[in-house]
Amino acid sequence: MVVTNPLKLLTVAALALPLTTIYASDEEATFQYGHYEDGARNLINAQSGFKPIQVDSIQTNTKLKLSDRVRLAFNYTQDTWSGATPITTAPLAFSGNRQRIIAPKILSGASPYLNNNNIFVDKNFNPLQQDSKTGEFTKNLQLVHTLSTASPETRKQGDLRFGYDWDEASLDIGAGTSAENDYNSSFGNIGGRLDFNQKLTSVNFGTSYTTSDTEAMLDHDAVPYIEKSTFGTRVKSLPNGVKLLIGSKQDWSGSLGVTQVLNKSTLVEGSVSYTASNGYMSNPYKTMAVLFVDPAQKIGKNGQLNGSMLAFLEQRPEERQQWTENLRYVQHIDALDAALHFDYRFYHDDWGIQAHTISSDWIQPLGDGWSITPRVRYYSQNAANFYSPYLVSKQAVSKSIYNPETDKTTTTKYDPKLLPQNYSSDYRLSGYGALSGGLTVTKKFAKGLELQAGAEYYTHAGSLKLGGGGEGNYSDFDGYLVNAALKVDLAALSIANSTHNEHANHVHHHGAGAPAGIMFDHVLPKAGDFMVGYRYQYADQAGGSMDSDDDKNVVNNACAPNKCYVTPQEMSMNMHMLDLMYAPTDWLTLMLMPQFMDMHMTMRPLDGAPETPSMTTPLGAAIIHAGHEHTTGGVGDTGMYALFNLFKTDAQQINLSLGMTAPTGDAAIQLRDTHRVDLGFIHYGMQLGSGTWDFKPAVTYTANIEDWSFGAQLNGTKRMESYNKAGFAFGDIFQATAWGSYSWTNWLATSVRGVYTLEGALRGAYRGVYHQIGSMDYGRNYGGQFFDVGFGINATMPSGSLQGNRLGFEWLQPIQDNDTYQLPRNGALSATWSYAF
Amino acid sequence: MSRFFNVKENLSTSFKKGAFFCLLFLSGCSSVSPWERGILAKSEMSLETAPLQNSLRTHQYGSREAASGGGQSGGGGCGCY
Structure with a gap:
């Protein structure tokens, strides 16, 4: 017709x-x-x-x-x-x-x-x-x-809502929780x-x-x-x-x-x-x-x-x-x-x-x-x-x-x-x-x-x-x-995209792309290009030994010279990030990354802990309050980066990212008063931001050989201030990672990755009221060396109205944790969606 | 799609149907030809002016005012503070 x-x-x-x-x-x-x-x-x-x-x-x-x-x-x-x-x-x-x-x-x-x-x-x-x-x-x-x-x-x-349109009518059915x-x-x-x-x-x-x-x-x-x-x-x-x-x-x-x-x-x-x-x-x-x-x-x-x-x-x-x-x-x-x-x-x-x-x-x-x-x-x-x-x-x-x-x-x-x-x-x-x-x-x-x-x-x-x-x-x-x-109007994007197929080529050119947990691996190809993306990360820590001998060890040593009363039982973090990239010139890509997070944590009493003081004392109130689930949430730190391509051939490239995170996340969250006692600051790990300006450089090498892609990255986090306003600073971080991925079809690839992380201990301590009731309240128990292996899957929509959309998932499985008194890590999930135009 | 090739016929039958609803609004309505609907199709003429902001504003009003809940048939959680 x-x-x-x-x-x-x-x-x-x-x-x-x-x-x-x-x-x-x-x-x-x-x-x-x-x-x-x-x-x-x-x-x-x-x-x-x-x-x-x-x-x-x-x-x-x-x-x-x-x-x-x-x-x-x-x-x-x-x-x-x-x-x-x-x-x-x-x-x-x-x-x-x-x-x-x-x-x-x-x-x-x-x-x-x-x-x-x-x-x-x-x-x-x-x-x-x-x-x-x-x-x-x-x-x-x-x-x-x-x-x-x-x-x-x-x-x-x-x-979730489903809708059906007739020429002169529509019907929607939805449900939620x-x-x-x-x-x-x-x-x-x-x-x-x-x-x-x-x-x-x-x-x-x-x-x-x-x-x-x-x-x-x-x-x-x-x-x-x-x-x-x-x-x-x-x-x-x-x-x-x-x-x-x-x-x-x-x-x-x-x-x-x-x-x-x-x-x-x-x-x-x-x-x-x-x-x-x-x-x-x-x-x-x-x-x-x-x-x-x-x-x-x-x-x-x-x-x-x-x-x-x-x-x-x-x-x-x-x-x-x-x-x-x-x-x-x-x-x-x-x-x-x-x-x-x-x-x-x-x-x-x-x-x-x-x-x-x-x-x-x-x-x-x-x-x-x-x-x-x-x-x-x-x-x-x-x-x-x-x-x-x-x-x-x-x-x-x-x-x-x-x-x-x-x-x-x-x-x-x-x-x-x-x-x-x-x-x-x-x-x-x-x-x-x-x-x-x-x-x-x-x-x-x-x-x-x-x-x-x-x-x-x-x-x-x-x-x-x-x-x-x-x-x-x-x-x-x-x-x-x-x-x-x-x-982002996805329909308008796909129309714009169908008029010039450059980005589909661009996607193909770079092979399968890096695993979902990797950032800073690519730059935008030319001036005026945009990319919008969404990243989600979930990390869970739980378990640990329930053995009473282990509990005694924690009670007597993790909080020395004091005793520990409680230990973390489960802690999880959800992080939502917006990934906004723009290339003002051919050689420079700017990236802005606002973050939103929420965390929750439960604790349990330790076997062999000293008797809990009366709940009218600050320590007693804090220990009893540890029986409640603790939650925090809101804006996290905001990342601002500049990315440059240092070296590029048809099959290989090296990109450098220089940037920092601004301390927009609250690092001084306190618990409410309870039993008329000021419970003071919540545990360090539950704060939404570092509270310090942090320098975050990264250098990334990627290579594509037919259906195979390889990559390696070194990245770091250097705290630019000795202490934040609340009185502490998290440790510096160095990370090295390398991966390989294979494209099974023109739209689907899987990856395997190894990660080594070295993190320093937390420096300083809260200035103000806080009660040290467990290992998480002592800065020396933070940081250490960690080994993980990641399994990822990446999908790129090659055609149709969603052409050019990319989805990635990666599970990071801990292989080895250090021996400090920390809650064992269960793993972390990364999911990304991005669209370049 | 075939209906669009009988524009005249459809206009007259639909007009009868529409007349009933027009009576609901006493101002009475003139027929607006499809090619005169350019202004109505502008984003600023959408009934929901800013759906994103409105969802936050509605939630805030709902947490602060008694006359919440009515007016929509959507359902949802409390998030009362």
Whole structure:
């Protein structure tokens, strides 16, 4: 079928565009990093000693076409967060945050005050503040949050979606799972689109099901102060004293929308959605302050009533129905070649919350691939009907009654049934408004590469609530979100590539390429060339002897002159790297490599270790805390390199790489306070970066003889500073490696490699609080000599729409470790994807 | 693909179908010929203005506001902080 009429050709092209996915590319790979951070909370009479909550996120999305009509999408998201958030609210008069005086500032302390058994209210149950010197009472309605902080935690989510396109319809089926240490969920969804009216009208529909399980260890600092009368069967006590809260939840959701083109520069979408949820929907770490005041007591001479403040786990309803109505309007402004987006959303649920959201974006293309998008958003909600900053229960917390007949005194506790069925003091359920504004800048390069960067400032305030009557300013806060993203349009790349087959030749010319674990082995052939790549590394260490004689050896020698109490049991690291290469001239290739990592570690007590000191001592608290899994995650160090070709013939070349890593990874991560003890820095190996500027040279030789390729590389890491800001520096590293690979076909090769690594011991030590409880806390136990052998497989797509994409995998198997007190290495996996254009 | 060779016929039948949906939006809609859709096909006219940033922003709003969850039928984890 040949369409010759240009008008018909254009018609065919335009009609092929589905309206609601008008510009989404069918084949793309994206990588995004985001950082969110709260501003400091207002604690009225104290300054928070905790860092506010901060979140580092990475996201990768890949969309591929398996055939003309079948689409496949894979998304991966990882968030790591740490820092302080409010766990409850209480009148300031009853003190909320333990104060720890660190001259010259008053800092909020190691743990929150959740209860107080000597509080005063007036006859109207308003909080009274007692002057500690004069004993006089004054009414004080000021509220304050109590903050609690968390050690780093990581959530990982992966989901997969298949889509099928008809000429005037599409169907998508997806499923995914999300895991964090206290909350796991799985979900499935199905959605579709039907086009009518020459695709001027589209109907969209979707439905999803989510099942979630909460398994939360209650904060050990807070547990002693939390009332257990409402725990019911939800909270289980484990033999080690841990209180574990267990809950499950199901959500069903459905949505229906219509998108309509109004004219050649305007379109509008209206949609409704409904979600029904049942199960455990409370936050296991939030508590409610309840003032117990016996109204029958004799009023004091200053008109005061005496009572107690206790903390209860919040109780949200176990059912929720949510409705939203959305309207989206898009108008092209021809005079400025810009687009105005206006969205309005009305939300209401059966918890009594109604919320309005208005947002507007202005997308302004600036030419040469640049565009800038300023945006504003306003959000307002009223409070849930069970929200209250604190509760007053008009009953005595306990009553003792003397019976003269039996000569016995019976004490009865408060009746928990007199409390409301549902209550929460979570500021997110209060009445407030939020205003935010931001900017996104996008640059599209030729050949399908796009970079985006954005920033948004967010401010939450009771006074911003629509119609007034919002929560007091004690709950106000602000925050900001920044992000950077890279998008590769694979379809555009393959079109660009099919017009000149140079790179396919280039790939062939260099044979199978180096194993996936090798970096710096190639340079870009000519000025103006780009390469984008993604590298992933996973390393695992575990096991070791469980023999008690070996344990005794570790206890007595690894921590000398002290004793070891615990030993690492398992440690794993995931590292995601972006590999961005650009050749400004024929003889120079520049390379930028941002890194994102997450690590986790478990420990076990050592046989024959000395008795653990009391958990109120710093050492005891640190040893007990070692029973928890430790996790860290976020941005790692950033590599910047210059690569040169030193020697080149048809079959051989030598490349030199000179560069360094900037200390962008946090090397001073601390554990949260526990049992009111400052646990200080986390183990050295769990830090996300070296903390020092590191010089990293490498020289690589490669040779190709028919179907065989050979290579060898020497590389090193020289720490450019004696110590980082935290007080230590990792050892220098020297590595020598050599490999051989054989190409079985024009697209598949396998490799074998040997690696020798020499690493120096860690120098210096943390400046500040840290507790040495095991071998990993002593710098001399780091470094050594290591031998590994690697087995790799490389695939190069020789043709088709993914032509020029390269995939590589390599497993590094440890052959010999040194004899220091280190966790044995199980091996490491490297995976790479790259595309040169 | 054969439908594209009967553009006139399809336009009239689809118009009837579309008229119903046009009524939903009281402004009423004029027919936009396929060759007039150049502006609608521009990236800035896409309903999702910045899908990447939006996924982070939505997650942040969801962690800070009560009216989260509704509005999409996707599902997902908590990541609440």
